[in-house]
Amino acid sequence: GCLVGIGFDFILAYGLHRLYKRALRSAINIENVQKYSIDRELSKKLEDAPYSVIPYGCIEGVIYPAGATLKSNFNLEKEGVMQHTSLVEHKSRRVQGIWSDVKNVIRDTLEMIPFYLVPHGEGLHTTKVLVTEPNSAHHIDEELSVTHENFIQTPSDIIKKGMELISGEVHKGYQETEKMLLVGRHLMAIGKLVKEGEEIKMMPPSSDFRYILSQKTKDELVRLHRNKATIYKVLVGVLGVAGATLICVLVYRYYKKIKNYKDEQRRKEEFQRLRDREEQRRARIAHRRNPETLLSNTNSDTSDNDWDQSKCVVCLTNEREVVLLNCGHVCVCGDCAFALPEPKKCPVCRERVERFVTTFTP
Structure with a gap:
């Protein structure tokens, strides 16, 4: 039991330690990343950079579509460049006498169009940066605005409810949600900057860095990742103490087992000596x-x-x-x-x- 616990503790601590190192590395990278303005100076710096690439840079701008925008299915006034719609079925299920909520995803779609980041108050006629693969960026889900949310309750009568209670599965209804990354929103992008011809692109960096699209400031992102690193570090410490305790218990049990075995052997040897002495004494008495x-x-x-x-x-x-x-x-x-x-x-x-x-x- 102790060996299994130590093994599980080690695996969990190793995984959390990797998460801690990743969060800490992300915080340091974000803190040290250089911020660039979206202007002609950025284009010139990319031209002077090796292979016209800045491996890790930060820019801020306003979302501007590269083509026709995506329209909300429920509010035509809302326009965006990313649209996430979902339909989730909610029901309760009885397992061994205990009821628990169950979600069943019926539809989950994501649509997107190419978009640029442009300086505040400017349009496509000025310097712009094309954002590629936005769906792979961290924190992008947090920036999607809820444009529609509705819960459709399943109609039921007494007979249907009774049948559901007997079967152990009660249908509650359907949750319909639409989220969009709206045009005109301010966004900060951290990733690899590349100039291809006359076009500047923001794309995912190498695996050592995180691709980030967020409305948060650099300082807020640094604090967020450092807080995560602190939590992981504390958990690793707790698991380390637990693992050390289990090792001490295992060593103590082994020590007690060896000690008891040696004590038993010593008692047997002592008893055998006393028995031999008693037999010799009886032999002398019988001889007399x-x-x-x-x-x-x-x-x-x-x-x-x-x-x-x-x-x-x-x-x-x-x-x-x-x-x-x-x-x-x-x-x-x-x-x-x-x-x-x-x-x-x-x-x-x-x-x-x-x-x-x-x-x-x-």
Whole structure:
């Protein structure tokens, strides 16, 4: 379990660390990007640049269509260069007795036309920059204005509602939404500036930089990405602490396992030494006895009964050699004492065995 947790923690921390590095790099790149005005100076700088390319630059201007504009389907006064329409079905579904909202996208379309960024108050007769691949830019979705939003509730009666409750799926209605990037809006673009012939283009930069189209200022974008980087950094730190804790728990468990094993081996060795010493002592006592005494003891019923009572109650072979604590019963041999299943319990009274010590028979 700990190993799985450590592996999952490492993968998640690695992913968040990559997001942190990307957000921090984006903040630094945006902060250091050079801002250019849309004028003849920009055209001249591009001509002087290697291959007529500025790898990463920033411009600001007003959206101006390169051709016929897109008209809103619901408000003909609204004109734009990007139009996103969607139709989403909303319903509730019961899963294992729990109701949850479910969305089903029925239609999701995006239309766009080429557009320029021009200086404020100017038209196409002045210097302009053609914006390419605007749908791939970051933050562009935030700049789309909602031109239409309507929720169409599904008509239902008592019978239909009852059938839906029985089936576990209740239809609520349809959400219809239209968003547009409107003509005349101010927009800041950060990306690669290229001059091809007489035309200046803003296009996605290399993979090390982010392509951005937004109404936010540079400072606002820098703060936004730095805040993201801070959040990712905190999450990485939390996961790092959690991972270190899991590693400590795993190491502690391994240490306890090794320690318990060594303690068990040490107790067995100590017990074996005591057993050998006891056997030697008994052998010396038996050697001192005369044959008549040994014979009489062997033939005595009392001795037989004493001998039977001295046998281990588990294996019925070895003699009772240890005292089980805290109950104090002397009922098992050393081998069976070690072999008692965990948690160890006294075979006589079933009380938990905290420890056991060797006893000696006089």
